[in-house]
Amino acid sequence: YAKRMARIDELTAPMALDTGCTxxxxxxxxxxxxxxxxxxxxxxxDVLSPGGGSYYAAVWCNDEVExxxxxxxxxxxPVQVGAAYNAYAWYYPFMGDYDTPIPSSVIAxxxxxxxxxxxxxxxxxxxYGASRYALTCGSLGPDNVLWxxxxxxxxxxxxxxxxxxxxxxxxxxLEHRLPSGRCNLCTNMLxxxxxxxxxxxxxxxxxxxxxxxxxxxxxxLESASEAYFAANIPGFATSRxxxxxxxxRSWICMPLCMGIETHADGTAAAIxxxxxMSDAGQLSxxxxxxxxxxxxxxxxxxxxxxxxxxxxxDYLIGYCGERLLGRHIPYPVEAWxxxxxxxxxxxxxxxxxxxxxxxxxxEPLSFSSxxxxxxxxxxxxxLTL
Numbered sequence: 001y002a003k004r005m006a007r008i009d010e011l012t013a014p015m016a017l018d019t020g021c022t023x024x025x026x027x028x029x030x031x032x033x034x035x036x037x038x039x040x041x042x043x044x045x046d047v048l049s050p051g052g053g054s055y056y057a058a059v060w061c062n063d064e065v066e067x068x069x070x071x072x073x074x075x076x077x078p079v080q081v082g083a084a085y086n087a088y089a090w091y092y093p094f095m096g097d098y099d100t101p102i103p104s105s106v107i108a109x110x111x112x113x114x115x116x117x118x119x120x121x122x123x124x125x126x127x128y129g130a131s132r133y134a135l136t137c138g139s140l141g142p143d144n145v146l147w148x149x150x151x152x153x154x155x156x157x158x159x160x161x162x163x164x165x166x167x168x169x170x171x172x173x174l175e176h177r178l179p180s181g182r183c184n185l186c187t188n189m190l191x192x193x194x195x196x197x198x199x200x201x202x203x204x205x206x207x208x209x210x211x212x213x214x215x216x217x218x219x220x221l222e223s224a225s226e227a228y229f230a231a232n233i234p235g236f237a238t239s240r241x242x243x244x245x246x247x248x249r250s251w252i253c254m255p256l257c258m259g260i261e262t263h264a265d266g267t268a269a270a271i272x273x274x275x276x277m278s279d280a281g282q283l284s285x286x287x288x289x290x291x292x293x294x295x296x297x298x299x300x301x302x303x304x305x306x307x308x309x310x311x312x313x314d315y316l317i318g319y320c321g322e323r324l325l326g327r328h329i330p331y332p333v334e335a336w337x338x339x340x341x342x343x344x345x346x347x348x349x350x351x352x353x354x355x356x357x358x359x360x361x362x363e364p365l366s367f368s369s370x371x372x373x374x375x376x377x378x379x380x381x382x383l384t385l
Contacts, residue, residue: 044110121187165224181242256302
């Protein structure tokens with residue numbers, strides 16, 4: 001008990017948040033704790049696993065690699081930073097030729113894998129998460145081994161481009177629970193963001209040729225994605241999630257998270273509209289009863305990132321009141337009705353990134369530099385981190 005209380009101090013004292021909004025500040029503290037305590041000692045080293053009564057001693061390309069790893073880098077906590085690195089390392093043995101995607105999950109303490117949903121855009125998830133992690137840490141591990149993995153994932157993504165210039169994947173992180181078409185917006189935005197972060201790593205390493213190639217590929221993917229995904233649904237100038245999609249989807253927030261403002265007003269209005277709102281939280285698709293917090297948390301971060309500050313803050317405060325003080329407390333949740341709103345760890349990491357990458361818009365630019373663009377809503381007189 002004494003060790004646990006000491007560990008709580010280690011997890012919550014650094015990066016303590018004070019905005020003067022008690023509900024928000026305390027929920028952020030709980031989210032840091034939930035993520036930081038979900039690390040397990042395995043034969044393959046310490047790793048963060050989702051937990052929730054079901055998921056232990058395994059890592060997923062979305063939960064640990066894309067969501068949690070970049071946050072763990074921000075904490076500076078050696079246990080969390082090391083656990084994130086181990087999660088990336090567990091995938092190295094599966095990076096062979098481009099005909100075989102990396103698995104969705106490495107399981108059984110790093111000794112086996114699960115790939116039941118096919119290619120969910122996992123290489124794009126890895127490219128995006130690992131590049132941000134490496135830039136924030138200022139390290140690529142022994143012999144730059146993480147850089148080789150990042151480059152493999154960039155190559156895999158670019159090998160899956162269609163004649164339209166967008167990237168194919170079998171599904172997305174929802175693993176066929178909802179339609180995602182042949183090419184979905186989430187996979188393409190993760191690849192785009194990952195290429196841009198990877199170009200910064202290449203610059204930091206002095207590899208100008210690779211840096212330029214990745215920037216050119218990212219710019220081309222942004223143009224192709226605009227042509228392929230831009231749509232009016234229903235009355236909102238925003239994005240469709242896949243070809244033939246006619247309903248609003250929560251993941252249309254992804255361009256905002258990449259700093260793309262082309263349809264920011266329409267997208268922000270759409271994801272905060274009654275079409276996607278429910279008592280359980282933001283719906284994953286208009287007209288359903290399915291709600292996953294992960295896309296809600298991405299959407300909040302994205303709205304702050306592109307300066308839709310007041311709308312994002314009003315939404316965030318309502319969300320905090322429901323999650324911290326409401327019917328199922330005190331953390332962000334995974335899904336409803338699936339899993340009964342269990343508290344998986346990576347969603348708490350996504351909540352924390354609303355502060356670092358949303359309100360403060362911290363962007364790693366190299367191994368030794370970053371940009372900062374604070375956006376405080378009306379009535380918030382200070383933010384101390």
